[in-house]
Amino acid sequence: MPQLDFSTYASQIFWLFVTFGLLYWLVVKKVLPSVGGTIEHRRARIADDLDEARRLREASEKALAAYEDTMKGAREKAHGIVSEHKAKITAELEAERTRIEAELAAKIAEAEAKTREAKEKALKELDGVIGELAGEIVARVTGDKVSEADLKKAVEKVLG
Amino acid sequence: MKGEAAHGAAEAAGGLALDPMHQFQIQRIIPFKLGGLDLSFTNSTLWMFIVVGVCAAFLLLGGSRLVPSRWQSVKEMTYEFVAGMMRDILGDSGRAFFPFVFTLFMFILVANMLGMVPYSFTVTSHIIVTFTLALVVFILATAVGFVKHGAGYLKMFVPSGVPAYMLPILIPIEVISYFTRPISLSVRLFANMMAGHTMLKVFAGFVVALGILGGWAPLAMMVALTGLEILVAFLQAYVFAVLTVIYLNDAINMHH
Numbered sequence: 557m558p559q560l561d562f563s564t565y566a567s568q569i570f571w572l573f574v575t576f577g578l579l580y581w582l583v584v585k586k587v588l589p590s591v592g593g594t595i596e597h598r599r600a601r602i603a604d605d606l607d608e609a610r611r612l613r614e615a616s617e618k619a620l621a622a623y624e625d626t627m628k629g630a631r632e633k634a635h636g637i638v639s640e641h642k643a644k645i646t647a648e649l650e651a652e653r654t655r656i657e658a659e660l661a662a663k664i665a666e667a668e669a670k671t672r673e674a675k676e677k678a679l680k681e682l683d684g685v686i687g688e689l690a691g692e693i694v695a696r697v698t699g700d701k702v703s704e705a706d707l708k709k710a711v712e713k714v715l716g
Numbered sequence: 717m718k719g720e721a722a723h724g725a726a727e728a729a730g731g732l733a734l735d736p737m738h739q740f741q742i743q744r745i746i747p748f749k750l751g752g753l754d755l756s757f758t759n760s761t762l763w764m765f766i767v768v769g770v771c772a773a774f775l776l777l778g779g780s781r782l783v784p785s786r787w788q789s790v791k792e793m794t795y796e797f798v799a800g801m802m803r804d805i806l807g808d809s810g811r812a813f814f815p816f817v818f819t820l821f822m823f824i825l826v827a828n829m830l831g832m833v834p835y836s837f838t839v840t841s842h843i844i845v846t847f848t849l850a851l852v853v854f855i856l857a858t859a860v861g862f863v864k865h866g867a868g869y870l871k872m873f874v875p876s877g878v879p880a881y882m883l884p885i886l887i888p889i890e891v892i893s894y895f896t897r898p899i900s901l902s903v904r905l906f907a908n909m910m911a912g913h914t915m916l917k918v919f920a921g922f923v924v925a926l927g928i929l930g931g932w933a934p935l936a937m938m939v940a941l942t943g944l945e946i947l948v949a950f951l952q953a954y955v956f957a958v959l960t961v962i963y964l965n966d967a968i969n970m971h972h
Binding site: 557558559560561563564565566567568569570571573574575576578579580582583584586587588590591592593594595597598601632 | 730737740741752755756757758760761764765767768772774775776780781782784788791792795796814815818819822823839841842843844845848849866906910961
């Protein structure tokens with residue numbers, strides 16, 4: 557068995573230490589900084605990116621809340637303006653209506669007074685015409701002359 | 717002597733080395749002696765450097781972009797795999813040992829995997845290599861235990877909640893189990909690697925011996941075994957790393 561050939565042991569042990577030491581040195585000096593460093597760097601980068609994403613999400617949530625607040629305020633303000641104007645317009649309309657109604661009522665009253673006056677005047681004129689007509693009729697029928705005063709009295713008696 | 721003869725006969729017969737242990741042979745490429753020690757540059761040394769080269773290429777190439785490429789993803793998954801395993805067992809207290817455990821895992825994994833390449837040499841199929849690694853782990857864990865807990869680390873060997881009269885029996889058992897750790901750790905890896913490769917070689921020998929007519933059955937078996945061996949190669953690297961972390965955990969947290 558070549559493994560039990562003691563004459564090769566010194567060489568194997570010596571070169572094992574040399575090569576293993578060389579590899580150990582390479583691992584410590586080169587591999588760990590590069591591989592371990594890359595892994596660490598990547599982990600840190602991912603953690604940073606996650607933090608950044610979290611921060612941005614919080615910021616956007618804040619912006620959204622602010623936007624909603626503003627929108628709510630604006631909506632309330634618009635609502636206020638609309639109802640205010642509505643009330644103002646309603647009041648104006650009401651005032652205008654009452655004014656026109658009053659005007660119309662006055663005109664109606666005036667017209668009614670005029671009508672009544674005309675009617676009375678017409679009636680009075682009719683009284684005179686009726687008296688004359690009655691005197692004429694009496695004169696034709698009886699041939700008598702009836703005085704103006706008597707006629708008037710009679711007419712008034714009939715017409716009430 | 718007998719093996720040599722058989723080996724020679726096989727080579728003479730078909731020009732093929734059918735000795736399943738031949739693949740574990742250490743050959744000197746550049747002989748080199750320091751003091752009384754033979755520190756020659758061998759095929760094992762060559763493959764150790766290839767292991768380091770493959771590890772370095774895998775871990776250093778492929779970029780380090782924020783959005784990883786496929787290669788980089790595999791690389792980072794390997795890293796996270798070892799880091800996650802350490803975090804699960806050891807918690808955050810053992811971060812300092814991550815480079816060591818990661819190096820150990822990569823070295824053994826790549827050594828095992830490269831061993832699956834035909835005509836390659838499996839560095840981890842030699843008991844002295846796995847034993848040296850296990851001994852480094854053992855000494856490290858023990859040193860960490862004593863640095864962290866001082867003489868209190870010796871309480872490791874005293875099981876809690878046991879009647880006092882049992883202690884004379886239990887303490888030696890604990891001591892023995894503690895000191896056999898590097899042996900079990902190294903033999904597990906070495907035996908798995910050696911057995912797997914020997915078996916593959918034996919079946920490969922059958923394929924050649926049975927020829928084009930009968931060789932299909934052992935060939936099919938070899939395909940299945942190759943799959944199994946790749947699993948074992950990964951699993952043994954993982955087991956070695958996990959046990960290392962468990963020993964470190966015992967030393968650091970001492971909940972025995």
